[in-house]
Amino acid sequence: MSAAEQPAAVLEVREVTKRYGHGRRDTLRALDGVDLTLHRGEILALVGESGSGKSTLAKILAGSTSQTSGQVLCDGVEITARRHSTARRRIQMVFQDPYSSLNPRMTVRSALSEVLRVHRVVPREQIAEELSRLMSLVGLDDSALDAYPSQFSGGQRQRIAIARALAVRPDILIADEPVSALDVSVQATILDLFESLRSELGLSVLFIAHNLAVVQHLADRIAVMYLGRIAEVAQTDTLFASPEHPYTQALIASVPRMRPRDLEQPPALDGEPPSPIHLPTGCRFNPRCAYAQPTCLIDEPALERVAEGHSVACWFAGQLQQAPTKQSEEFA
Amino acid sequence: MSVVALSRTVEPLLSVQHLTIGIPSSGGGHATLVRDVSFEVGPGVRYGLVGESGSGKSMTLKAIAGLLPRGVEVLEGEIHFDGDDVLTMSPHERRRIMGPRMAMIFQEPMTALNPTTRVGKQIAEGPRRHLGLSKADAQELAVDMIRRTGIPDPARRARAYPHELSGGLRQRIMIAMALSCKPALVLCDEPTTALDVTVQDQVLRLLAQLCDDMGSALTFVTHDLAVVSQTCSRLSVMYAGRIMEEGNVREVYEAPQHPYTEALFQSAPDFDDPGRRLAPIPGLPPSLTDPPPGCPFAPRCQYAIESCSTGSKPLVEVRHRHLSACDLADQIFGGTR
Amino acid sequence: MTTFSLTHRFRPSRREARPAARRLRPWYQNRSLVAGLVIVCIMVLLAVLAPVLAPYNPIKQNLNEALQGPSGAHWLGTDKLGRDVLSRLLYGARVDLRIGFLAVIIPFVVGTILGAIAGYFGGWLDIIIMRIVDVFYAFPLFLLVIALVFVLGPGESSIYLAIALVSWVSYCKIVRGEVIVARQQEYVQAARLGGLNNARVLGRHIGPNVISQAITYAMSDIVMDIMVIVTLGYLGLGITPPTAEWGSMIADAQEFITTLWWMAVVPGVAVVITGLGLSLIGDGLTDLLSPERRK
């Protein structure tokens, strides 16, 4: 792969593993060898079932927890959770719940100026100016500065949370389900905001979501996680047009549509994800996979490139039909 | 007259008329959470109530089930179920229909199950009380219901405590519980919001299928337009405690007759139309204690004219069995009466 | 048995019901708080104005008028030494409120700081602090305070010291629990990720949000402290006479419980009213300071 074809990577995740719990038998592998690259100026979406490790990865990237093994590189330099404040500034995070992500006892002004002062982002006398700039950046009025979080709606709070993240002028924004808690009518404005931040500030965004429809609108690329591993990564169009991993296919098939659909049909995916404590051997998706083969029960597939910018962790990537149906007998 | 008589073929199972719910307060200025809501659900029909947060969907549903939170009361209106006025029922009579005739499924499977009781016993509670089954028979029925929701090894699962089950399983248990007495009407309050898409898909299919099997009608509350579209045949769109539009799902989706519905569709990402630009709705929903006169959506409506901010805006039939609360529906959407 | 509880978390419900009315209700609309404040303010006012209001000198004896029932001259009667009960009650408020409030301050500060440290940093610090807390917790409060006052000798300063040594533990426990919860809150995480140092995060972001529980507890603790004084008085270890003080008034009245039972009731009622006021304030503060928490 030549450097010219590939946009520059700002953030690279290599073989990152995160275990919770220290008992030998009871360790929970929240992340199990994750490789992922965030390119400069792109919006990379991370989707996956609940508990697949999305938030864990986000926390590792933001430095609020450290990985058990593996590396995180920022501009090619390794960073850890105990990072220097300048390194900390580069990566900022926005949380899911706008109601709990703001200190209920601080006005917007004091919350924002605190960050500005601590990091000496601007000289003291320019703080007021900077605050106005931030507010307009996230589409809020200056009058909002002197209000407490409780006086805002969810969407406005989420903007304030974003403004706080932007205050230190980061390069990278990690957004952990920033719109899941919002109403659709508000959600659109936040999605817009991300889009404009990317285009105007050149921010790189890792956008975590569980709603594929949202992601489809926003992301340049999408990474699908399953049980602590990346199952598939591709450009948005590619992923929806030709999903290669059976899990991705099932995910897409499960998305509720505005169009009518036959509910009598069996669901795209049976069962529930297995516990990350007792992972199945072989491919971790095999217990629910319609196409599972003997190989899948023994060996774990690595994330392999199947096409330009499209990697899949499946032994049969490229060989499966789209829109899978329950035809396991045929393969068995 | 605010409601146009509908040409109906069957006697409705559930009829809500002019329902107004609020928080009475001695010092005046009480909040009205739901205002003048009317709709009907026929036997076996799957009826959806959509709307954004705080629009009063859950309150409407809770009023039907008689489960309004403390302090919140039905101020006006009637609710008839099977021809009986449920609002005037004694608590005892009400208890007699809750379960065998009407059942409810809640949003949070996490909290809607009693954490200290085994799920099998929780399912069996209804049948024991209402069908007069023995303990063993009720338990057997519970296991059977669990089996019908597609959970493997139902006998073992029946002995589990809620916290030992995943969200999807818990929601299935809730469904098994609601349907255990074969109710005529199942009330669902966002039953899949807390679930993953893949699990949501499973649960929705299951719910639809079981309701069909048992001939139960469904009243389904959600904020997700796509989910109603997948589940229901008829729906109401609520905003600020009122119904803005009512109609068959397909018709409403294809040709909304109210600016709010239209705006809602425009702000929601459509999986099958990824290229469309999402248009947020500007402004905020009105205050419930001090609602603006006229159409509650008027302050945010792009079509609003002066007259929108005055007078009451009744729901009128703009097309066949398609009602809108917008005075200007004709002008804007060219509806034919 | 599979345990999914650890592995399966849920998104918080999209949004909880947040009735607008609850959100911005100003403090003066909080009935408990206002009622409590009114009661306590009246008490404090009575205490402050005691020299003006009290009809007699609280320690002035008049043995010819001892043990009189309520009358025009002595509204609440007189005690064994002929001192005016009403005057003693008013002056007693000064002592009791002073001891109640002062005795709470040191444990409040110490317990809060240690609890915050234990909860925030966790690890060894937490283990050590909490083991010390456990040790103190193993002794009933009364037992330790009585023993300590015994050791230190009766008197106001011993009471302060004994209470301080013992009751910081409760604050420590409460604050630690709150801090552990608060530490998980997203706004705290955000503050930490924003590069703020620990002191700042603790002081500015966690502190104000966890202190309400400690304050609420302090309200009931004041009542508790007054009860401690009363009990010490019963055991003869209380405030040095002839100082007018509710505890020693109750203890003095002890001799007459079977005959002049109301003598113990009068100061008892003062304790009850103060306790009521303080717990109402506590209730109100809980509501006010933690809007997301129901009573």
Next chain:
Amino acid sequence: MLSRLKFVPMRLLQAVPVAFGVTLVVFFMVHLIPGNPAESILGAQATPAKVAALTDQMGLNQPVVQQYWHFLSNLAHGNLGESYTYQVPVLTLVWQRAPVTLLLVAYSVVLMLIISIPLSMLAASRPGHVRDHAVRVIPLVGLGMPQFWVGVMLLLVFAVGTGWFPVGGYGDTMMDHLWYLFLPALTLAISISPVIIRSLRASMLNVLESDYVATARSKGAGGRSLFAGHVLRNAIIPAVSIVGVNLGYLVGGTLVIEKVFAIPGLGSMLIESIFARDFPSVQAVALFVAVFVVLVGVLTDVVYTLLDPRVDLTQRMNA
């Protein structure tokens, strides 16, 4: 089920450092008490020479650390010394009196529950209603009135007035004990019930507003079946830990109650021995009480675990 109680040994192990700390506190507290115990023992007849001799004999002039070590090693052999007052091993005294106090405390817990549960149910069933306020305010009187006053009033009314109960004492048979201890246990229960009622009411309200109670209602449960089947158990769970935490307060209350009701328990023994400077007795009682409170902590966890299937303390301990 039993597997969920696996935490108990671990929990008991954790109590060891606490017990150690307790011995430290007990030992040094007693050694802080001014005055030479030898003087107290000799009383009126103390002469400097006699005091010196006894001091020496009791090892009171050794370094404190050494004394502490001595105390610990004696303790390890189950030897807590002889009561200065009675000249008998304190352990015999403690064993004789501990059951009395344990019975009193257990009895008052039972009465407290009998008082608090219905009252808090009454309050929780109509929050904000007059009866709610009444239930919340009236018991506060119990909190503000000193225990000795409440105790004597109960005696006046129910023992002297009606003759239903004896005026203090302990009795000989178990039935006697229950009869004699009723009023003291009631006094204790009254003094603590405001706290319990408050928290029980709060947790009942929480439970009543919980989704699963709504679920139960949607199944047609109501009235008594709702309370018994869904509310009570869930509301009791937090109350268990509150009772556990407040048990220390109850034990502390026995100091006064036992004196008022002439009950030969640990509380009165402690007061007596403090005032008589009977240090071995003070140490023994304090140690016993502390160990008791620690064990109650473990017991609370066990009950908690048994009542609430969600709790897995085995996990929590490892975390």
Next chain:
Amino acid sequence: ASSSTKSGGASKSAGAPVHGGNLTIARAQDAKSMNNILTFDNSSIFIFEQIMEPLFTVTADGKATKPLLATGYKVSADKKTYTINLRKGVKFSTGKEMTSADVKFSIDQDTKHASTGWGFINSAIQQVQAAGKYTVVIKLKHAWAPLIADLALFSNAIVPNNYDGKTMAEFYQAPVGTGPFKWGQWKRGEYLKLVANTGYWQKGKPYLDSVTWNVVPDSNTRKLQVQGGQADIDEYPDWSTFKSLGTGSNVIAKTFPSTELDYLAFNEKKKPFQDVHVRRAISAMIDRSAINKAVLFGNGTPANSLLMPGVPFYQKSTPGIMKNDALAKKELAASSVPKGFSTTLLIPSGDASKLSTAQIIQNDLQQYNIKVTIKQLDPTANHNAQQNMQYDMGLSAWTMDIPDPDEWTSFAIDPDGGAKSAYTNYRSAEAIKLNRQAQQSVDHSTRAELYNQLQDVVAHDAPFAFLYYAPYAYGVSDKVQNFNVTPLGNYPLTDVWKSK
């Protein structure tokens, strides 16, 4: 023993004595030990006196002795040899007969424990001889007037020779004596029970089947127990409720003349109490009748002398200082601190009467610009502080154990005795001399004169401000007959019976 008393609230026998029943006595404190030669505490003494009897006992008025296990005695001319005849046929509760060997053993045991127990009382005894089975001869070192009174003390009570082969400690776990009651059961902290000695030498006595002392620390509870019939006697009622004890109920509030003197002690090691004017001034400032009224509810009498009315040789006309404003002013002006001073008053904590007394004194002295701070110490610490003379003024009381003033006078005025003049360090050569003479003279009227002079001297010097004489108070059920307390504080239960 005679049962007739002339004292205040003494009960009159209601008909013929009835046998049977259990007498329940509610008391504030448990007994500590049954060892009659080592134990100083009244709660213990009152009990073991019922088990073990001495040779002589005190008459009901507390001023003289009379034979008990002895039948009489003879004194030699040099007053140094006493020959005592023992009562025949007296048996221990074990059934063994009491002989001179037992007597010798008992008195010797007591004498042996002079340093740790009551043996000091026998310090004049040189030797005890068992002259015959029923005769004992006691040889003295010097003439010693109080001997028979001393022998009447419980520490000289007769126990079986050689403790019946037991060790001392073993013996006192369940002591044996010749008394009307024998050992029953002791649940420490709860109750102590004695049962009737069926072989008691006074035929037909005791009337009671058993006596139980219940520990009831709270005075209100004790009162309620007697009123409720659960106890027959309240051993220690509060003065504050004493009168109400008897009103409208089946309880009689009884007072018995006592030998109790309550006084304010001045520590002459501390300034300015060396100054006799200061002591006299303070004595004149205190309103004793007010104290009597507020603290004793009028049940006491203001004290005028070192000796108490119940003690032989008490002189009613002793000029003890009473409240006297002129005198107070005069003495203060003459003193080293004419403008007043600040000082402290030590009292034991938990004693409501002393607390009230202290506050009244505080109030009285305040008028003369003497600022008193009340200092409360727990009883033991209070005791230690007094013994170590670490106090300024202190409230104390004394009661007699033997019917002879010497026990108290020697304690109170001899600065070189162990008690340093009752811990005041009061030193008056004259008083010391008078006391010595009184000890050694056997003649009644000589002693009376000596003690008169002594009382005058002490009253003038005011090493103590005498406050009041308090009677003994008991709440007694009207069913209890013949219950009497001697001025020395003990209450023999031999003649007590309960009507049905």
